[in-house]
Amino acid sequence: xxxxxxxxIEPYSPQFGTMIPLGGAKFLRTCVLWQLVRFVAIxxxxxxxxxxxxx
Amino acid sequence: xxxxxxxxxGVSGHTAATFIKDMLGKxxxxxxxxxxxxxxxxxxxxxxxxxxxxxxxxxxxxxxVYKKAGIDYRQAKALGIHPEGKAxxxxxxxxxxxxxxxxxxxxxxxxxxxxxNATGPKLNFGxxxxxxxxxxxxxxxVSVCTADHAxxxxxxxxxxxxxxxxxxxxAFLIGTGHGMCTCQGAxxxxxxxxxxxxxxxxxxxxxDITFITNESFLGDFxxxxxxxxxxxxATSSKVFAESLYAERGMDWIIGAHVNKVEAGKVTxxxxxxxxxxxxxxxxxxxxxxxGVGLKAIAKDGSDITSKVFAPNxxxxxxxNYNAGAYENWKASDWPRTLQNPDYGNVFAVGIAFAPxxxxxxxxxxxxxxxxxxxxxxxxxxxxxxGKAVALSILDMIKGKSTEPTHTACxxxxxxxxxxxxxxxxxxxxxxxxxxxxIVPDFEKYPGVGRDLNGTTGELGLAAHWVKHILHHLFIxxxxxxxxxxxxxx
Numbered sequence: 001x002x003x004x005x006x007x008x009i010e011p012y013s014p015q016f017g018t019m020i021p022l023g024g025a026k027f028l029r030t031c032v033l034w035q036l037v038r039f040v041a042i043x044x045x046x047x048x049x050x051x052x053x054x055x
Numbered sequence: 056x057x058x059x060x061x062x063x064x065g066v067s068g069h070t071a072a073t074f075i076k077d078m079l080g081k082x083x084x085x086x087x088x089x090x091x092x093x094x095x096x097x098x099x100x101x102x103x104x105x106x107x108x109x110x111x112x113x114x115x116x117x118x119x120v121y122k123k124a125g126i127d128y129r130q131a132k133a134l135g136i137h138p139e140g141k142a143x144x145x146x147x148x149x150x151x152x153x154x155x156x157x158x159x160x161x162x163x164x165x166x167x168x169x170x171x172n173a174t175g176p177k178l179n180f181g182x183x184x185x186x187x188x189x190x191x192x193x194x195x196x197v198s199v200c201t202a203d204h205a206x207x208x209x210x211x212x213x214x215x216x217x218x219x220x221x222x223x224x225x226a227f228l229i230g231t232g233h234g235m236c237t238c239q240g241a242x243x244x245x246x247x248x249x250x251x252x253x254x255x256x257x258x259x260x261x262x263d264i265t266f267i268t269n270e271s272f273l274g275d276f277x278x279x280x281x282x283x284x285x286x287x288x289a290t291s292s293k294v295f296a297e298s299l300y301a302e303r304g305m306d307w308i309i310g311a312h313v314n315k316v317e318a319g320k321v322t323x324x325x326x327x328x329x330x331x332x333x334x335x336x337x338x339x340x341x342x343x344x345x346g347v348g349l350k351a352i353a354k355d356g357s358d359i360t361s362k363v364f365a366p367n368x369x370x371x372x373x374x375n376y377n378a379g380a381y382e383n384w385k386a387s388d389w390p391r392t393l394q395n396p397d398y399g400n401v402f403a404v405g406i407a408f409a410p411x412x413x414x415x416x417x418x419x420x421x422x423x424x425x426x427x428x429x430x431x432x433x434x435x436x437x438x439x440x441g442k443a444v445a446l447s448i449l450d451m452i453k454g455k456s457t458e459p460t461h462t463a464c465x466x467x468x469x470x471x472x473x474x475x476x477x478x479x480x481x482x483x484x485x486x487x488x489x490x491x492x493i494v495p496d497f498e499k500y501p502g503v504g505r506d507l508n509g510t511t512g513e514l515g516l517a518a519h520w521v522k523h524i525l526h527h528l529f530i531x532x533x534x535x536x537x538x539x540x541x542x543x544x
Contacts, residue, residue, distance in 0.1 A: 007304065015301035018294055029484055029515040039517035042487045046471045046521075049489050049509055050543045053439060053468035 057083045057452045060149060060167040062133040062349075064089030064117055066097075066434065067405030068173030069533060070441030070544060076126050077540060078449050085125075086165065090132040090154040092116060094533055095202050098434065099526050101244045103205035104339070105212060105252045107478045110202040113530075120534055130155040132347075133174065134162070136363065138398040139354035147400070169448045172370045172403040173441065176344030179233075185316030186232045186342060195316050196232070196338040199245055208339060212249065215337045219253075219261035225336040228321065230267035232340030234312030234426035237277050238433065239268055242341050243296075244474045250303050251477025266300060266307040267333060267340075269426050271326060271418055273297050273307055277428035279415045281490050282503040283512040289503055295512055299476070299486070308333065310418070312426045313340060328421035344406060344429070346370070362397060369409035371395060372402070376409070381416050386466035386496035388412065392459035393444055402444045402459075405437035414494055435470045436493060438544035439463045466494035469509055473522040476514065487511075487518035 006020045021029075028034050059079075061072045064087050076085040093114040102108040121128035131151040138147045148166040153159055178200050180187025187193035192200075197208035215225045229246040231239060246266050253259040266273075274280055274292030282289040300307055310326035320334050346368020353359045364370055372395055375388040388411040395401040403409075410430045419425045432440075440463040447459035469491030476484045489511050495504025503510075532542040 009301065014297070014307065015304075018297035018301050020298065020302055030482065032481065032516070035515050035517040035520075038513065038515055039520055042513075042517055042521055045489055045511060046487075047543075049469040049471055049491060052491065052509065053470075054443075 057168040058086065058166065059083065059169045059171070059448060059452075060086045060088065060165060061171045061173055062088050062149065063173035063175050063405075063407065064091060064094060065173060065175045065405065065437075067407075067437040067441035068171065068175075069094060070438045071171050071173060071404060071445045072126055073124060073533075073535060074442050074540075075445040075448060076124050078445070079452065081125060083452060084127060086127040086129060086167075087117075087121060088129045088131050088133055088149070088151050088165065089117070090130065092118065092130055092155065093202075094120070096526060096530050096533070097200075098522075100199045100202055100205040101241065101248050101475060102478055103202055104197075104199040104208040104245055105248045105478075106209040107248070107252075110206040113205075114202050115530065115534060124535055129153070129165070131158075131163075133349060135350035135352055136170065136401070137352050137354075138170075138363070138401055141354060142356075145354075147398070168400060169451070170401045171441075171444055171448075172349070172401065172407045173405050174347045174349065174407045176406045177347045177368070178342045179345040180342040182235075182343050182345075183233045183313055183316060183340075186313070186340060193316065195318050196340050198342070199241060199339060200341070211337060212252070216253070216256050216258055218336075219258035222261075224261050224263070226334055227262055227264045228267060228333055228335035228338040228340070229264070230308075230311075230340060231269045231428075232313045232316065233343040234269045234324075234424055235343045235429055236269050236341050237344060237429040237431050238341050239270060239276055239428060240431065240472060240474055242266070242268070242339065244476070245339055246305065247299070247303070247474075247476035248478065250305060251479075251483075255479075255482075264303075264305045265333065266305060267311050267313065267321070267323065268307070268309055269311060270415070270428050271310050271426075273300065273309060275415050275428055277413075277415055277431045278490065278493060279495060279504075281495075281505060281510055282507065283488075283510055284507045285512070289507055292512070295486075299514070310426055312420070312424050314424075316340070324420055324422065324424055324426070326418055326420055326426050346407070363395065363401075365409035367409065370401075370403035370407055372408045374409065374411035376411055378412055384412055386492070386494055386498065389464050389466040389494050391462040391464040391467070392447060393440055393463065394447075394459050402448070404440040404444050404463075406432055408432070408440075430465075430494075432465065434472065435544060436463070436465055436468065439468060442544055466492050466496055468492060473518055473525065475519065475522050478519070478523075481516065483519035483523075484514055484516055485518035485522045486514045487521060
C-alpha cells in the first residue's frame with residue numbers, strides 16, 4: 001500500500017481544485033523554532049507596512 | 056477655545072478623540088458622544104464566541120478612561136447634524152439623545168467647531184427576514200458582532216458540543232447573512248475557531264461545517280481578492296483560502312444572498328439565479344452594515360440628509376462618487392482627507408464614511424439581486440483614518456493650515472490582518488496577511504494591482520502569537536496606559 005499523503009478528497013469537488021498542505025508544511029506551522037523566526041519576520045513586515053501607510 | 060465633537064467611540068472615534076486631546080491639551084475641548092458605556096476590542100470577539108475568552112476580557116468601561124484623559128464623555132446617540140446652525144445662530148451643532156440610565160431619553164444640542172463622524176455601522180439584521188429585527192439579532196442564529204452576542208454564541212456552541220458527545224450529528228453554517236455584507240474576515244475567523252474547538256473537544260467527526268458567503272470566490276474579502284508572493288508565484292488569495300477550507304474538510308457556498316432565515320434553515324439565492332436551502336443546527340451569519348440613520352438639517356430647517364449622506368446612510372467625503380461603471384474605477388476615486396465636501400469642519404472616518412464604490416467587481420443574479428461584498432474599512436485602516444483626521448484638525452485649530460494636512464487613503468495605505476484559525480499557545484494558528492494598498496491600483500502596480508513586496512500571507516503559530524499580543528497591546532493603548540502613543544495604529 002502506498003503512503004497516504006492527505007485525507008481523501010472527492011474528485012471534481014471544489015476541494016479537489018486547490019492546493020493541500022503536506023506533512024512538512026503542517027509541521028513547520030507549529031514548529032516553535034521556525035515560528036520564532038517567522039514571528040520576527042511578520043513583525044518586521046508589519047512595521048514596514050505601517051511606516052509606508054502613514055501620510 | 057475650540058470644541059471638537061466626535062460621534063462614536065469605536066476604533067476610529069476613540070483613536071481620533073484620544074490623539075486630538077493628547078495633542079491639543081487643556082486649552083481646547085474634546086467631546087465624545089457614544090451610546091455605549093464600554094469599549095470593545097472587536098477582533099477578539101471570535102475567541103469569546105468559542106469560549107476561549109470571557110466577554111469581560113474584551114471590553115472595558117469608557118468613562119474612567121475619558122475622565123483620565125480630560126475628554127468630555129456623553130453616553131448618548133447622535134440624532135442629527137445641523138452644520139449651518141439655526142435661524143438665530145450660525146454655530147453648527149448636533150442633537151444627541153442620552154442613553155445612560157440617569158438621563159435616558161433626554162435630548163440636548165451640542166455645538167462644535169469641528170465634527171468627526173465615527174458612528175460605525177448599524178448592524179442591519181433586519182435586512183434579511185428571520186435574521187433579526189432592525190439592529191437586533193433574531194432567535195435562529197448567533198452573532199459575534201458584539202461581546203454579548205459572542206458570549207451567547209459560546210453558550211449555544213457548548214450545547215451543540217454536548218449533543219455531539221451524546222452521538223447527535225450537528226450541522227454548522229457560518230458566513231454572511233445577506234448579499235451586501237462586508238466583514239467576511241470575522242466569519243472566516245469564526246469558522247476556523249469553531250473547527251479548532253471541535254477538534255480539541257474530540258467531536259470534530261460529528262460535525263458538518265459549511266461556509267456561506269456573498270463573495271464570488273473564497274478569498275475576495277471585499278477587496279477583489281489579492282495575490283501573495285509565495286514559493287516563487289504570485290498566488291491568488293482564492294487558492295490560499297480554498298486550501299485552508301479543503302485541508303479541514305469544510306464545504307463552502309459562494310456567491311450567495313441569504314434571503315430568509317428560519318429555525319434550522321436558510322434560503323439563499325445564488326449568482327446564477329437559483330434558489331436553494333441549507334439546513335443548520337448552529338448558524339453565525341454576519342449582518343449587512345448600514346449608516347446609523349443620522350439626519351442633516353439646514354439653517355432654514357430643511358432636510359439636507361441626501362446632500363450630506365449617501366443613500367446607504369454613510370457620510371459623503373472627498374471621494375469621487377461619479378466614477379460610473381467598474382471599468383472606469385480608479386484608485387484616485389478614494390477619499391484622502393475624509394473631509395465633507397460641503398462642510399469643511401466635518402469629517403467622517405472608519406465605517407462611517409461613504410466609499411465611492413465597491414472594491415470587488417459588482418455582480419448580481421439574473422433576477423437583479425446584487426450579490427457582492429462591500430468594502431472593508433474596519434481595524435487598522437479605521438484607526439489610521441482616525442489619527443490622520445485628528446492631526447489635520449490639530450493643524451487647522453492651531454492655524455497652520457485652513458485645509459486638512461494629513462491623509463489616510465485606502466488606495467495609498469496598506470493593512471495588516473491577522474485572522475485567527477484557532478487559539479492555543481503552542482497549538483494555535485492564524486493567517487498573517489498584509490496588503491498594500493488596500494484598494495488595488497493597476498496604474499501604479501500593473502499586473503495584480505498591488506505591491507507584491509507588501510502583500511503577503513502565511514499561516515502559523517507565530518501569527519497566532521502576534522494576534523494574541525495585539526489583543527493586549529491595543530487594549531493597553533485604548534486604556535491610555537503608559538506609552539500608549541508609541542503603539543502604532
